[in-house]
Amino acid sequence: MTRRGISPSTKPPPGSVLPLVAVIGMGCSAAAVVWAVCRAVLDRPPAAATAGGFGFQATVSGPEAATGTAPPGMVWIPGGEFSMGCADPRGRPAGGPDPMRDARPIHRVHVDGFWMDRTEVTNAQFREFVDATGYVTIAERPPKAEDFPGAPPENLVPGGLVFTPPDGPVPLTNHYAWWAYVPGADWRHPTGPDSSIEGRDDDPVVQVAHDDAIAFADWAGKRLPTEAEWEFAARGGLSGSLFPWGDDFRPGGRFMANTWQGVFPGENTAADGFAGIAPVARFPPNAYGLHDMAGNVWERCADWYRPDTYAVAADSPVQPARNPGGPPDSFDPQEPGQNKRLLRGGSYLCSELYCARYIVGTRGKGEPSSGSNHVGFRCVKP
Numbered sequence: 001m002t003r004r005g006i007s008p009s010t011k012p013p014p015g016s017v018l019p020l021v022a023v024i025g026m027g028c029s030a031a032a033v034v035w036a037v038c039r040a041v042l043d044r045p046p047a048a049a050t051a052g053g054f055g056f057q058a059t060v061s062g063p064e065a066a067t068g069t070a071p072p073g074m075v076w077i078p079g080g081e082f083s084m085g086c087a088d089p090r091g092r093p094a095g096g097p098d099p100m101r102d103a104r105p106i107h108r109v110h111v112d113g114f115w116m117d118r119t120e121v122t123n124a125q126f127r128e129f130v131d132a133t134g135y136v137t138i139a140e141r142p143p144k145a146e147d148f149p150g151a152p153p154e155n156l157v158p159g160g161l162v163f164t165p166p167d168g169p170v171p172l173t174n175h176y177a178w179w180a181y182v183p184g185a186d187w188r189h190p191t192g193p194d195s196s197i198e199g200r201d202d203d204p205v206v207q208v209a210h211d212d213a214i215a216f217a218d219w220a221g222k223r224l225p226t227e228a229e230w231e232f233a234a235r236g237g238l239s240g241s242l243f244p245w246g247d248d249f250r251p252g253g254r255f256m257a258n259t260w261q262g263v264f265p266g267e268n269t270a271a272d273g274f275a276g277i278a279p280v281a282r283f284p285p286n287a288y289g290l291h292d293m294a295g296n297v298w299e300r301c302a303d304w305y306r307p308d309t310y311a312v313a314a315d316s317p318v319q320p321a322r323n324p325g326g327p328p329d330s331f332d333p334q335e336p337g338q339n340k341r342l343l344r345g346g347s348y349l350c351s352e353l354y355c356a357r358y359i360v361g362t363r364g365k366g367e368p369s370s371g372s373n374h375v376g377f378r379c380v381k382p
Helices: 033-042 123-133 210-219 227-235 309-315
Strands: 074-077 080-084 107-111 114-117 159-163 179-183 298-304 341-344 364-366
Touching: 074 227, 080 227, 107 227, 107 309, 114 227, 123 210, 227 298, 227 341, 298 364
Parallel strands: none
Antiparallel strands: 074 114, 080 107, 159 179, 298 341, 341 364
């Protein structure tokens, strides 16, 4: 699916389910021959593997101390060297059904110190940006006919992707069953024109595309984090832990993140207190003082997505990689020809039954020109 699911052969009525490039795909594509090669590489044992350690080595925090006063709402991430990636989480508590092949080999990376937003960018913060600049998000702009040759005029309407729970059980291999393109969905109306963010200033802003996030970051004097910066920060100094707080998904029975409880995608018991997006900072921070680095909404990173990024990094003669900025281009074997950007952290839709990308070393991907009601962002400042 392109930015709005608009194509000459796609003629959905408003609210119907569309093919999805913008939504994170979780299965494996039998159509892409290259993926078979990638799987063999990504499943190889890491060179630094140690008994019982899944290839992880200790995080070595950098010596860089913060200088000056902390920018408002930001915390200092000291940087350093760490083991990046994720061991196969299947069979571990809350590990989910996916082997997470694109998050291997586990490899060493160094990042310099930086400031990072303590929380995801909120509706209130994004409104301040829009009020100051008059910025119009991609989801609010009418698509141009020349960008979608042959598309019927009735499909050339602004909108966004919205999670729409099915009425009954559906196979988890068919994500079309719970996503719909909704005309009129945008950051002010996250689930459609009848919805509102009134009284939800502290919710993370959603329905923002990659370029929208960059525009906000530029205005704020910041930028999007690289994937390596994001993971280093999310780990909070821990090495190889499944979650930003450790290996126990609910230590002492306490919910630590906003995720899905119940039978996905039709039944969310909201046992953690939230059936959908939660206001930021409602769950405990990690050791660096960052909230919601697992669950709530996916967070955009600067890097292009490729499943072989880590294999290339592990084979580089320069070890560890220093401040990697990701590959120069994108490839997704599930949807060849569609460029994807990195997403991290999972969302309130992740569960043990599906996705499980609240696990800190795992990777997501999304078509950059589309917004949805489960993807937001936070910024960094060198």
